[in-house]
Amino acid sequence: MFVNKSVIGKLIGISLVFVLLLMGRSSETSLAADTEATSIYLPLIVRNFPPPPTVFGVEVHSFTNQDVIRLAVDARVSWVRIAAFDWSKIEPNAPVGNVHTYDWSKALESSLENIGRNHLRPIATVKMAPSWAQKYAGVSCGPIAAEKFTDFAAFLQAAVQRYSQPPYNVHHWELGNEPDVSRELVPADYPFGCWGEKGQTYYGGEYYAEMLKVAYPAIKAADPTAKVSIGGLLMDCDPNDPQCTDPAASKFLEGILRNQGAGYFDMLSFHAYPAFYTPANPFYSDLHHPKWDLRGGILDGKLDYIHEVMNTYGVSKPISLNEGGLMCVEPSQYCPPSVGIPYFLDAQASYVVWYYVRALAGGVENAIWYTFEGSGWRSVGMIGDDPSQPRDAYKVFKFITSELADVTYTGRVNTGSALHGYAFSKTGKVIWVLWSPDGQAHNFTLPAGYDQILDRFGNPVTPGNGVISINSPVYIEF
The missing domain is CATH 2.60.40 (Immunoglobulin-like)
Structure with missing residues (x-):
């Protein structure tokens, strides 16, 4: 094979200069809010020329732990989803005379900086309405009052102007999280979203679209390259399934599209979490989830439903599976995981393959495992509590990100069996x-x-x- 030594020499020279610059920067004072120093890992000599993104992504609560950063880079993670912006903390007081005051120290700046400097692609979630902007007093996870949409747009525009630039390089914005959940079903300060309106045909989706019509132009004005995602949809059940107890809850998306919201977002996101069943049949609840089994299970079924709704309204949008993982749901014989941890962890490692392979087959833009660090909610964490000894799920993930990088899905294999x-x-x-x-x-x-x-x-x-x-x-x- 012919090797151009002059090109290699230039790359080495560039890399050495880059490393020297980093060394010189180490004495600078960080302006970021988090306390830990910015970390940059270069496992390849040309790491500062990152390849195009793959489907593989993870979610983190923060991105300042040195070991967690190293594990993410070593595993060739492309996407990092993070709830970096809590509007209620950044702008707790209403503007005075149309003058907004933002406390950016409440944003996860160090985490965003570490994501950006390591050439990973952040997906920044914006959540929580301050008390002065809430449609329903005391419900921070709920909808924003219509008369405050312009204030929300001003906040978003300021955030985009600040964080679309180096070293943060945020160009993917998600407005809320699980907005199709009703405020009547969760605490008022639920850390996700609760724009859902029980009793309405489309569960509040039409109102969410009104917010998009104000927020989206503000984001694009600040960064024309920005991509805006609707908050990842829970979609509790298939509205056509007899076991769906509240069909309107999954019509939130349809409400967005009915109200001409399609022109005001770039990506459609959803979540899919099966529960660990038994060691003998660990993924039964994925393929046979009682509320999604008519469409092929909780992951494939939700994806099928999304395509059906988009086709109904003549809409085509990229799709992000921006939350998922295998849950260990209590109480059961094997959960809490302290009882059945060997069985669950083994199943979790296999489910990493199930999750990302079907995401690739489904043509999604990215697939995000929740969460990357820690044990996580219902034990879904990929790494576990000790980054120096990550779970098998991480080891499986590290291999699949290499093995299935840059692949093209060509179809199902006729195995001639149950496989x-x-x-x-x-x-x-x-x-x-x-x-x-x-x-x-x-x-x-x-x-x-x-x-x-x-x-x-x-x-x-x-x-x-x-x-x-x-x-x-x-x-x-x-």
């Missing part, structure tokens, strides 16, 4: 990903011409007489 299979292609290679959907091992006769078989961690698998037994996910390369 599920997905086929991908990339330069010079075809990759099949196969797993058992029912927690039981199934034999698979290997086709002619394969190069190697790898387990979920990337370790070689040796078949016996052209047959392998598959339960956990495997990769077959051609």
Whole structure:
């Protein structure tokens, strides 16, 4: 292979200059709100020339822990979702004489700086209305009063002007989180969203669209390259499923589109969380969720429903699966995880493959695992509490981000058995990903011409007489 030594020399020189600049910067005082220093990791000599983004993303509560940053960079994370902007804390007091006062120290500036400087792509969530801007007094997670939409737009424009620039480089903005949840179902200060209106046909989606019509132009005026996402939708159930107890709750999206909201956002986001079932059949609640089983389960079913609604209104938007993971829901025989932790952690590691492979097959823009650090809500955390000894889920994630980077989904694999299979292609290679959907091992006769078989961690698998037994996910390369 021909190697242009002069090009390599230039890259090395550029990298050395870059490192020297970083060393010189170490004595500077940070203006960011968080207390830990900015951290930059360069695992590759040309890390400062990052490749195009892949589908692989994670969510963090903060991004200042040195070990967490290193793990994210080592795993080639492309997207980092973070609830960086709490409007109620940044602008707790109403403007006086149309003069707004913002306390940017309440934004997660150090986290955003670390994300940006490590060439990851932040998805910044904006949440919580201050008391003076609430439609319903005392409900900070709820809708903003219509007469305060312009104040919200002013806040967003100021935030975009400040944080779209280096070192933050925020260009993806998410307005709220799970706005299709009703304030009647959660605490008034619920840390997510609660714009939902029980009793309304479209659950408040039309009102949310009115907010978008004011907020979106303000964001675009500050940064024409910005991408605006609606808050990730919970979508509790398939409205057409007989077991859906409140069909209107999942019509929030339809309310947005009915009120001409499609022209005021760039990306549509949703969430999908199955619960760990039993060691014998850990992912039963994914494929057979009682409120989504008619459409293929909680992940594929929600994606199918979103496409159906968009098609109904002649809308086509990129989709983000911006929250998901395997939950250990209490109480059950194996949860809390202190009882069944070996079973749950093993299932969680396999579900990483289930999650991202189907996201790729579904054509989403990105898929975000909630959360990356810590044990997380209902034990969904990928790393666990000790970053020096990450969970198997992280180890599986680190391999899949490499193995399925830059792939093209080509279709389902006809396994001839109960196994599920997905086929991908990339330069010079075809990759099949196969797993058992029912927690039981199934034999698979290997086709002619394969190069190697790898387990979920990337370790070689040796078949016996052209047959392998598959339960956990495997990769077959051609």
